[in-house]
Each structure stands twice: as C-alpha cells, then as structure tokens.
Amino acid sequence: MSGFPDYYSEGVDMDGDGFIDAQVISMNYDTNGDYIVDMTATGIDYDLDGVVDNFLYSADVDMDGIFDTVAFQSDYNGDGTIDYYSEMRMIDTDGDFISDTLVFSEDLNNDNVFETVELYEGSDLDTFLNQESLIDIFNNEMEFDGGETVEGNFDPDSQSIDYDTLVGTPGDDMQHWEYQGYSGPCALYAQMFAYEELTGNECDINELIEVATENGWYTGGGTSMEDMDKILEHLGLETDLTYGNDIDDIINVLEKGGKVVVAVDGDEVWYDDNDTMFTPNNPNHAIEVIGIDYSSGEPMVILNDSGSPDGQGSMIPQDQFVDAWQDSNCLMVEAYL
C-alpha cells in the first residue's frame, strides 16, 4: 500500500441511550501513490470488543478516477472470522468507456468462491439501483438467517411482568441463547440451551457437533426429528420424545422444572405475517420453548430460537406457535435433571 492512509475513529451511540455502544473506523487509501484517494473503508465494531464486525469498501479498481466497486464483509457472529462477503462492481461490457452493467457477487461461506453472481443491466440496473440503496442491501445482508422478531422479545427487567401469569423461567433461560448462523445444527443448539439451563454447565457447540456426527445424530444437513434428544441423553439427562402433544403438555413440563425442545415450521415462526418473505418448502426447525406469558389477552409463547438473530427470548402468539408446531405432529422433547 503506497501513499497515505488517513484514518479516524469515533465512538457512536447507536441506540440513542446516551452511551457509546459502537466504534466506527474510517480510512482513505491511495493505493498507487498518485496522491489521489482510490479506496475508502469504513468499519464498525458493534460490540466494542476491539474487532471490527462489518467493513464497507469503495474502490476505483480501473483507476479512471471513478469509484466503481463497493464491497461489504461481515463477521456476523463475532468470532473474528469473516462469514459473508459481497461485492458490487460496475463494468463496461460494450467498450464505450461507460460502465453499463453491475455485477453483484456473494461469497456466503468465506471460501473465496462466489456462490451467487447476478448481472444487472439496462432497465434492470435502473430498477436495482432505484429500488434499493447500496447501504440498504448491505444492511439486509446483516440479517443473514432466520427471522425477525414479530412480536418482540421477553424483557426480564420489565416492571410489568406478572409472575402469576408466567409459565417457566424465561428470564434465566434466555441467558443461555446463542445464534447459530445459517448452518444446520438447530436441534443441537436447542438441546445445548436446555442442558445449560438445567445443569448450569457451559457447553461448546463444536464439541456437541463432533459427538453428534460421530454417533450419526447429525449430518452437515442437520438432525432428524427422532434424534432430537440424543445429545441430552448423551449428556446424562432424562428425556422423553413424544408426538401429538398440546400446549398443556408444555405447561406441565415447564411447571415441573423440565425443559422443552420442539420441532416447528420455521417459516411460520419467523415470517408468518410477512407476505413477501417465505421459503418454497416449509422446512422444520428445532427451538426451545422457555415460557408462556398469559398476562395479556393473547397468550405469548417465549422461545430460545437459535435460527434467528433476534431469537433470544423471542415471543410469538400461541395460535401462531401451535400452527407452526403442528407441522411436526407436535413433537416435543422434555428434559429433566
């Protein structure tokens, strides 16, 4: 890298609570030493751990004085490894020195290979550029897997919690939640939450994946419904896997101090009210039910859902939950110490 970079960094208050909660770093580069900036990079450290979580680059790749490429990379689970990279580059396809086509490419698993490459030209390019700003696209990519919190999340610090109408211990249980990214071990995550809540012992998901793979309870594709309790059994807990359950069965287990893992149609849990976002084939997904809140007119089921970035104590209406649960014939794993 020749020439300069110039650099600045500042703390920002992203949620407006008066406290600095993220660090923004910005750099300008002169990569060919002609004293003209030809690349800029902006990074955000969302959790103030000193590691930049997202980077946005702009560059003049063909050195014609016009910035023609924008790239984005994200470490969405904060483990220090880049999980996602996308790039948008304008190219001149007809040799008239005017960029006419946008190439949008994504590397979804950090193997340096673009899994998706899309071209936009002519009216498609206009539509693409007019409908979505670059920043909007990048922000959307941040919500990489799973769903949005439709009805909000359980707030254990809320003064308005009525413990007489609350089933389970969601405030404690949600502390064990982790986000799985877009890989397939939802059933292993859900069992891990249950184990940690019951025993107080921390688990490493990679060790569980290793054990499950060795025993045939997990392939790269995921875990089958019949194997949804195997890791808990392996860890020494008492479990029972049954079908045809109802909400009262969940309540009974939670009231006895047990933990509940269920299989649901993930699409219905995440995006039931979203008309334009759905999957073509309604895949099943494992989640933990950590409580039910009967304090308002509409009972709300409280979940630890590893498949959603907002899945820590996420709440959905009971009717919506039951609809999603029925797709697995109401499969429930109950677990006890």
Added chain:
Amino acid sequence: METKLTMQEFLKLLNNSETVRKLVPLGLGMGLPMLNIVGDTLCVTVPYYKSVPRKDDKTLIFPTENIIIAKWPTGNILEFRSLRYDKEYQKIDFDKPVGTFRHEAVKQWNRGEYQKKKLELYCMYDTFISSLFSDELYTGEEDFSKLLGMIMEPSLRPFYKKIGREFYNKFVPA
C-alpha cells in the same frame, strides 16, 4: 386402484412417516413430487432440500439432499436415499447454496398467492393420477406443465431432471 387421497394428504402422510422422522434432517423441506409407474404401481418420488430465508428474494436454496420413493396411495416407503453419501453426487457441495427464492417466474406472487398456486398444482397432480387409474385421457397436460415449470425452482432443475428424468422430460422438457 381408485383413491380419493389427495397429493397434499399423501405428502403430509409421508412427512409424518417414521422414515422422515428418523432420516430426514430438520431444516430440509419437501420439493415437488415426481410420478413414475413401475408395473402396476404408481411410485411418487419426493426430493428434500434445505432453504434458508433471507430478505429481498434472497432466500437461499441448497441442493436436493434426500429422496424418498413411496407407493401411491399407501405412502409405504420403497426407497430412501441420502445424496450426500451417493457416489453419483460426490462432486456436489451440499452446504453451498445453488440459488435463491423467489425466482423470477414466481416473484409476483406473495405468500398467499404462492400457496394457492401450489395447491392448484397439487390438485392437477390429483386429476392426473385419477386419469391414470381410470384410463381416461388426461387433458390438463398443458396447464400442468406450465404451472409445474413456473413453480419448480430453476436452481434445482438439474437435480429434478436427474432424479425424475422421464417425468420432467415429459412435463418440463426445456
């Protein structure tokens, strides 16, 4: 054998079968069924693949990973295959997406419209199957082909063509 079972009911029966519960990983959902007549038995091949929802029509579609072949209308499983462990598919990386949803042909449909069209397609399967058992001429072939071709995810076309060559060559030849 005449039957009043619908394709939708048949798929539900299959999804609740012991084979699916034991062998199909969570996260995989059903693809479009393919029909094949072997002797006097109608066999239904159902592919399973993973899809991961994301915003802005960028839901990820992964390769077809499992296949179940079942007898119509009993749902008795004749065969289960995990392509992940199949020599013929060893060059496929099953953890890499092959495409996105909603694809161009269905982009104009919202959730409700898509489900309605899929149900319409399943009803066409029912009429087709009914004609097979009654030896009546099936007259809805053109509409069936058109709708099947629209709903089929383009990124999975190579898998569908390989798994159900005869069925897809007949109904979605392009």
